[in-house]
Amino acid sequence: MSSQQEPARTLSALAGRLRELPGLRGKADIQGPAAAFPHQPFPDLGPAAALGDDAALLPPAASPLLLACEGLHPALVADDPWFAGWCGVLVNLSDIAAMGGRPIAVVNSLWCRKASHGERILAGLRRASEVFGVPVVGGHTNLHSPYDALSVAVLGTVAGPVLSARAARPGDHCHLLIDPAGAFRGTSLCWDAATAAEPGRLRRQQALLPALAADASVHAAKDISMGGLVGTAAMVCEASGCGLHLDLEAIHPPEGVELEAWLSCFPSFGFLLAARPEQQSRLAERVAACGGLLLARVGAFTAERRLVLRQGVEEEEEIWSGEAPLTGFGALS
Incomplete structure (x- = not known):
């Protein structure tokens, strides 16, 4: 083998190994x-904002x-x-x-x-x-x-005011805001009111919370998560340092849905809101104008740090006590 052939064979072998490099093939x-x-989510920003670079270039926020x-x-x-x-x-x-x-x-x-x-x-x-x-x-x-x-x-x-679960206070009303026009997805506890809905309706719903914040219809909110309505209520109590008496008789599931399933489900659009009594009429007007949503006053926040389920005048059960952490993100001192 000539001295000229050896570097060529070495380079060929190196190139072959590099072509098979898992990091490259991946x-x-x-x-x-x-x-x-789509490759150009923000065309006004030019080619540097196209997908495929090391990071996404986004429009400036005010x-x-x-x-x-x-x-x-x-x-x-x-x-x-x-x-x-x-x-x-x-x-x-x-x-x-x-x-x-x-x-x-x-x-x-x-x-x-x-x-x-x-x-x-x-x-x-x-x-x-x-x-x-x-x-x-x-x-x-x-x-x-x-x-x-x-x-x-x-x-x-967020242009403000910011809606934080920490802003709930004793004396506030707790409202359930939810889209009841859906069904459970298969055998899961996911309440799907979105996949078959008209896109304009869904966008109006997403724009509602910023509007409620802007005109001071509410001052605290939390998305109902996989913990369901009751689990989310406990998280609001922990974050705000408040208690909440949740009235089960004020919570009305859609026809054919059991109360326990409704309390446990993850809804595609569902929030717990905190509002002062004098905010209630403006809140109701805003929600009605959006259309298709259920707004119900389901309880009141208290100074005692515990979540209580109430049914009727005398029956009640404690779900969570502030003496034990739930997430660990409690009220700020």
Whole structure:
């Protein structure tokens, strides 16, 4: 072998190994998101804002930012991948809305064993992005994972006032705001009032919470999460340092739905609101103007740090006491 052939063979071998580098071949997984999402979510910002760069370039914000992140339940990701993708966007939008904010952009982290499974998740993400008008601007994709998992984050902005669960005070009324026009998704406790709804209706709902904050119809709110209505109520109590007497007779499930299921479910649009008694009429007017939503006064916040379920005049049961932490994020001293 000549001295000239040896470097060429060495280079060829090196190139062959580099072509097979797992980190390089794995980049092909990104073809899924590249096919799923529009490449220029913010055309006015030019080519630097196109998808595929190291970070997403976003429009400047004139007000404080909100950042929310959710991991999707493994069973949902495994059994209903399209809906998991949809929910990844929806639940974060509700978190942004709960603080009186409006969403700007979505990112996600997707891990799947099969590309076909990932495609269904991405399809759900894209549909929610289109329906709610919030672009997916980046993320991470691995289609050679030993497990299936999805996490989604949303960046938003809040012009104020900010709605914080910590702002609930003794004497406030607790209101349930929820979309009852739906059904349970399969055998899960997910109350789906969104996937078949008209997009304009869903966008009006998402815009309602910032409007309620802006005109002082409410001053505290929390999105009803996987903990259900009762679990969310306990989180509001912990964060605010208040108690809450929850009146079960004021909570009316949709026809055919048992009360326990309604108290336990994760609704696609559901919030607990805190408002002073004098705010109630303005709140009711705002909600009625949005259309299709149920607003019910379901209790009152108290100075005693405990969540109590009441049924009738005399029956009551304590669900949570402030003596023991729930999440660990209690009232600020």
